[in-house]
Amino acid sequence: MTARRAERGQDPTTIPDRLTRDLDRDELSRMVREANEAGASLQDMADRAAASGHSISKAYMQKLAANNVTTPPLGDRLDAIAAAIGKPVALVKRAAAIQWLNYDATELSGYDDDVRIIVAHLAGMDRPDVRKWRAMIEAAERAEAEGDDW
Numbered sequence: 001m002t003a004r005r006a007e008r009g010q011d012p013t014t015i016p017d018r019l020t021r022d023l024d025r026d027e028l029s030r031m032v033r034e035a036n037e038a039g040a041s042l043q044d045m046a047d048r049a050a051a052s053g054h055s056i057s058k059a060y061m062q063k064l065a066a067n068n069v070t071t072p073p074l075g076d077r078l079d080a081i082a083a084a085i086g087k088p089v090a091l092v093k094r095a096a097a098i099q100w101l102n103y104d105a106t107e108l109s110g111y112d113d114d115v116r117i118i119v120a121h122l123a124g125m126d127r128p129d130v131r132k133w134r135a136m137i138e139a140a141e142r143a144e145a146e147g148d149d150w
Helices: 002-007 017-023 027-037 042-051 058-065 075-085 089-101 113-122 127-145
Strands: none
Touching: 027 042, 027 058, 027 075, 027 089, 042 058, 042 075, 058 075, 075 089
16 A cells, blocks of 8 residues: 555655544643653542542553553543643543543634533534624624623
């Protein structure tokens, strides 16, 4: 197959975008590896979680760092991971969603979590509904900027 790709003028060492997206889906595992590379041992991470009232094992952190966890962490485990690596829970949840659910979102600045929830919800709507919600959000922003009370 490599020879055929070379004959067609394609670089046989280049990984197609559709495959690299799958390879790059290890956001939470990467965060654990980065914490480890920054000097925290896996046991240190487990101890940090315990100190914050959450339980997570060194073995689980090791599996997570190696991207060998097959089911997404949920609830208390996400809280424990956040404490273990010293990151905000919201960031850990987002990383888990990217890694296990192929969640993809555009970062918005200047908005609170309520608006992010609305934007994530809009992703599944039909175009006419998205236009309607966008108009309502923009109208609310204009009203706020003009100092109108609700």
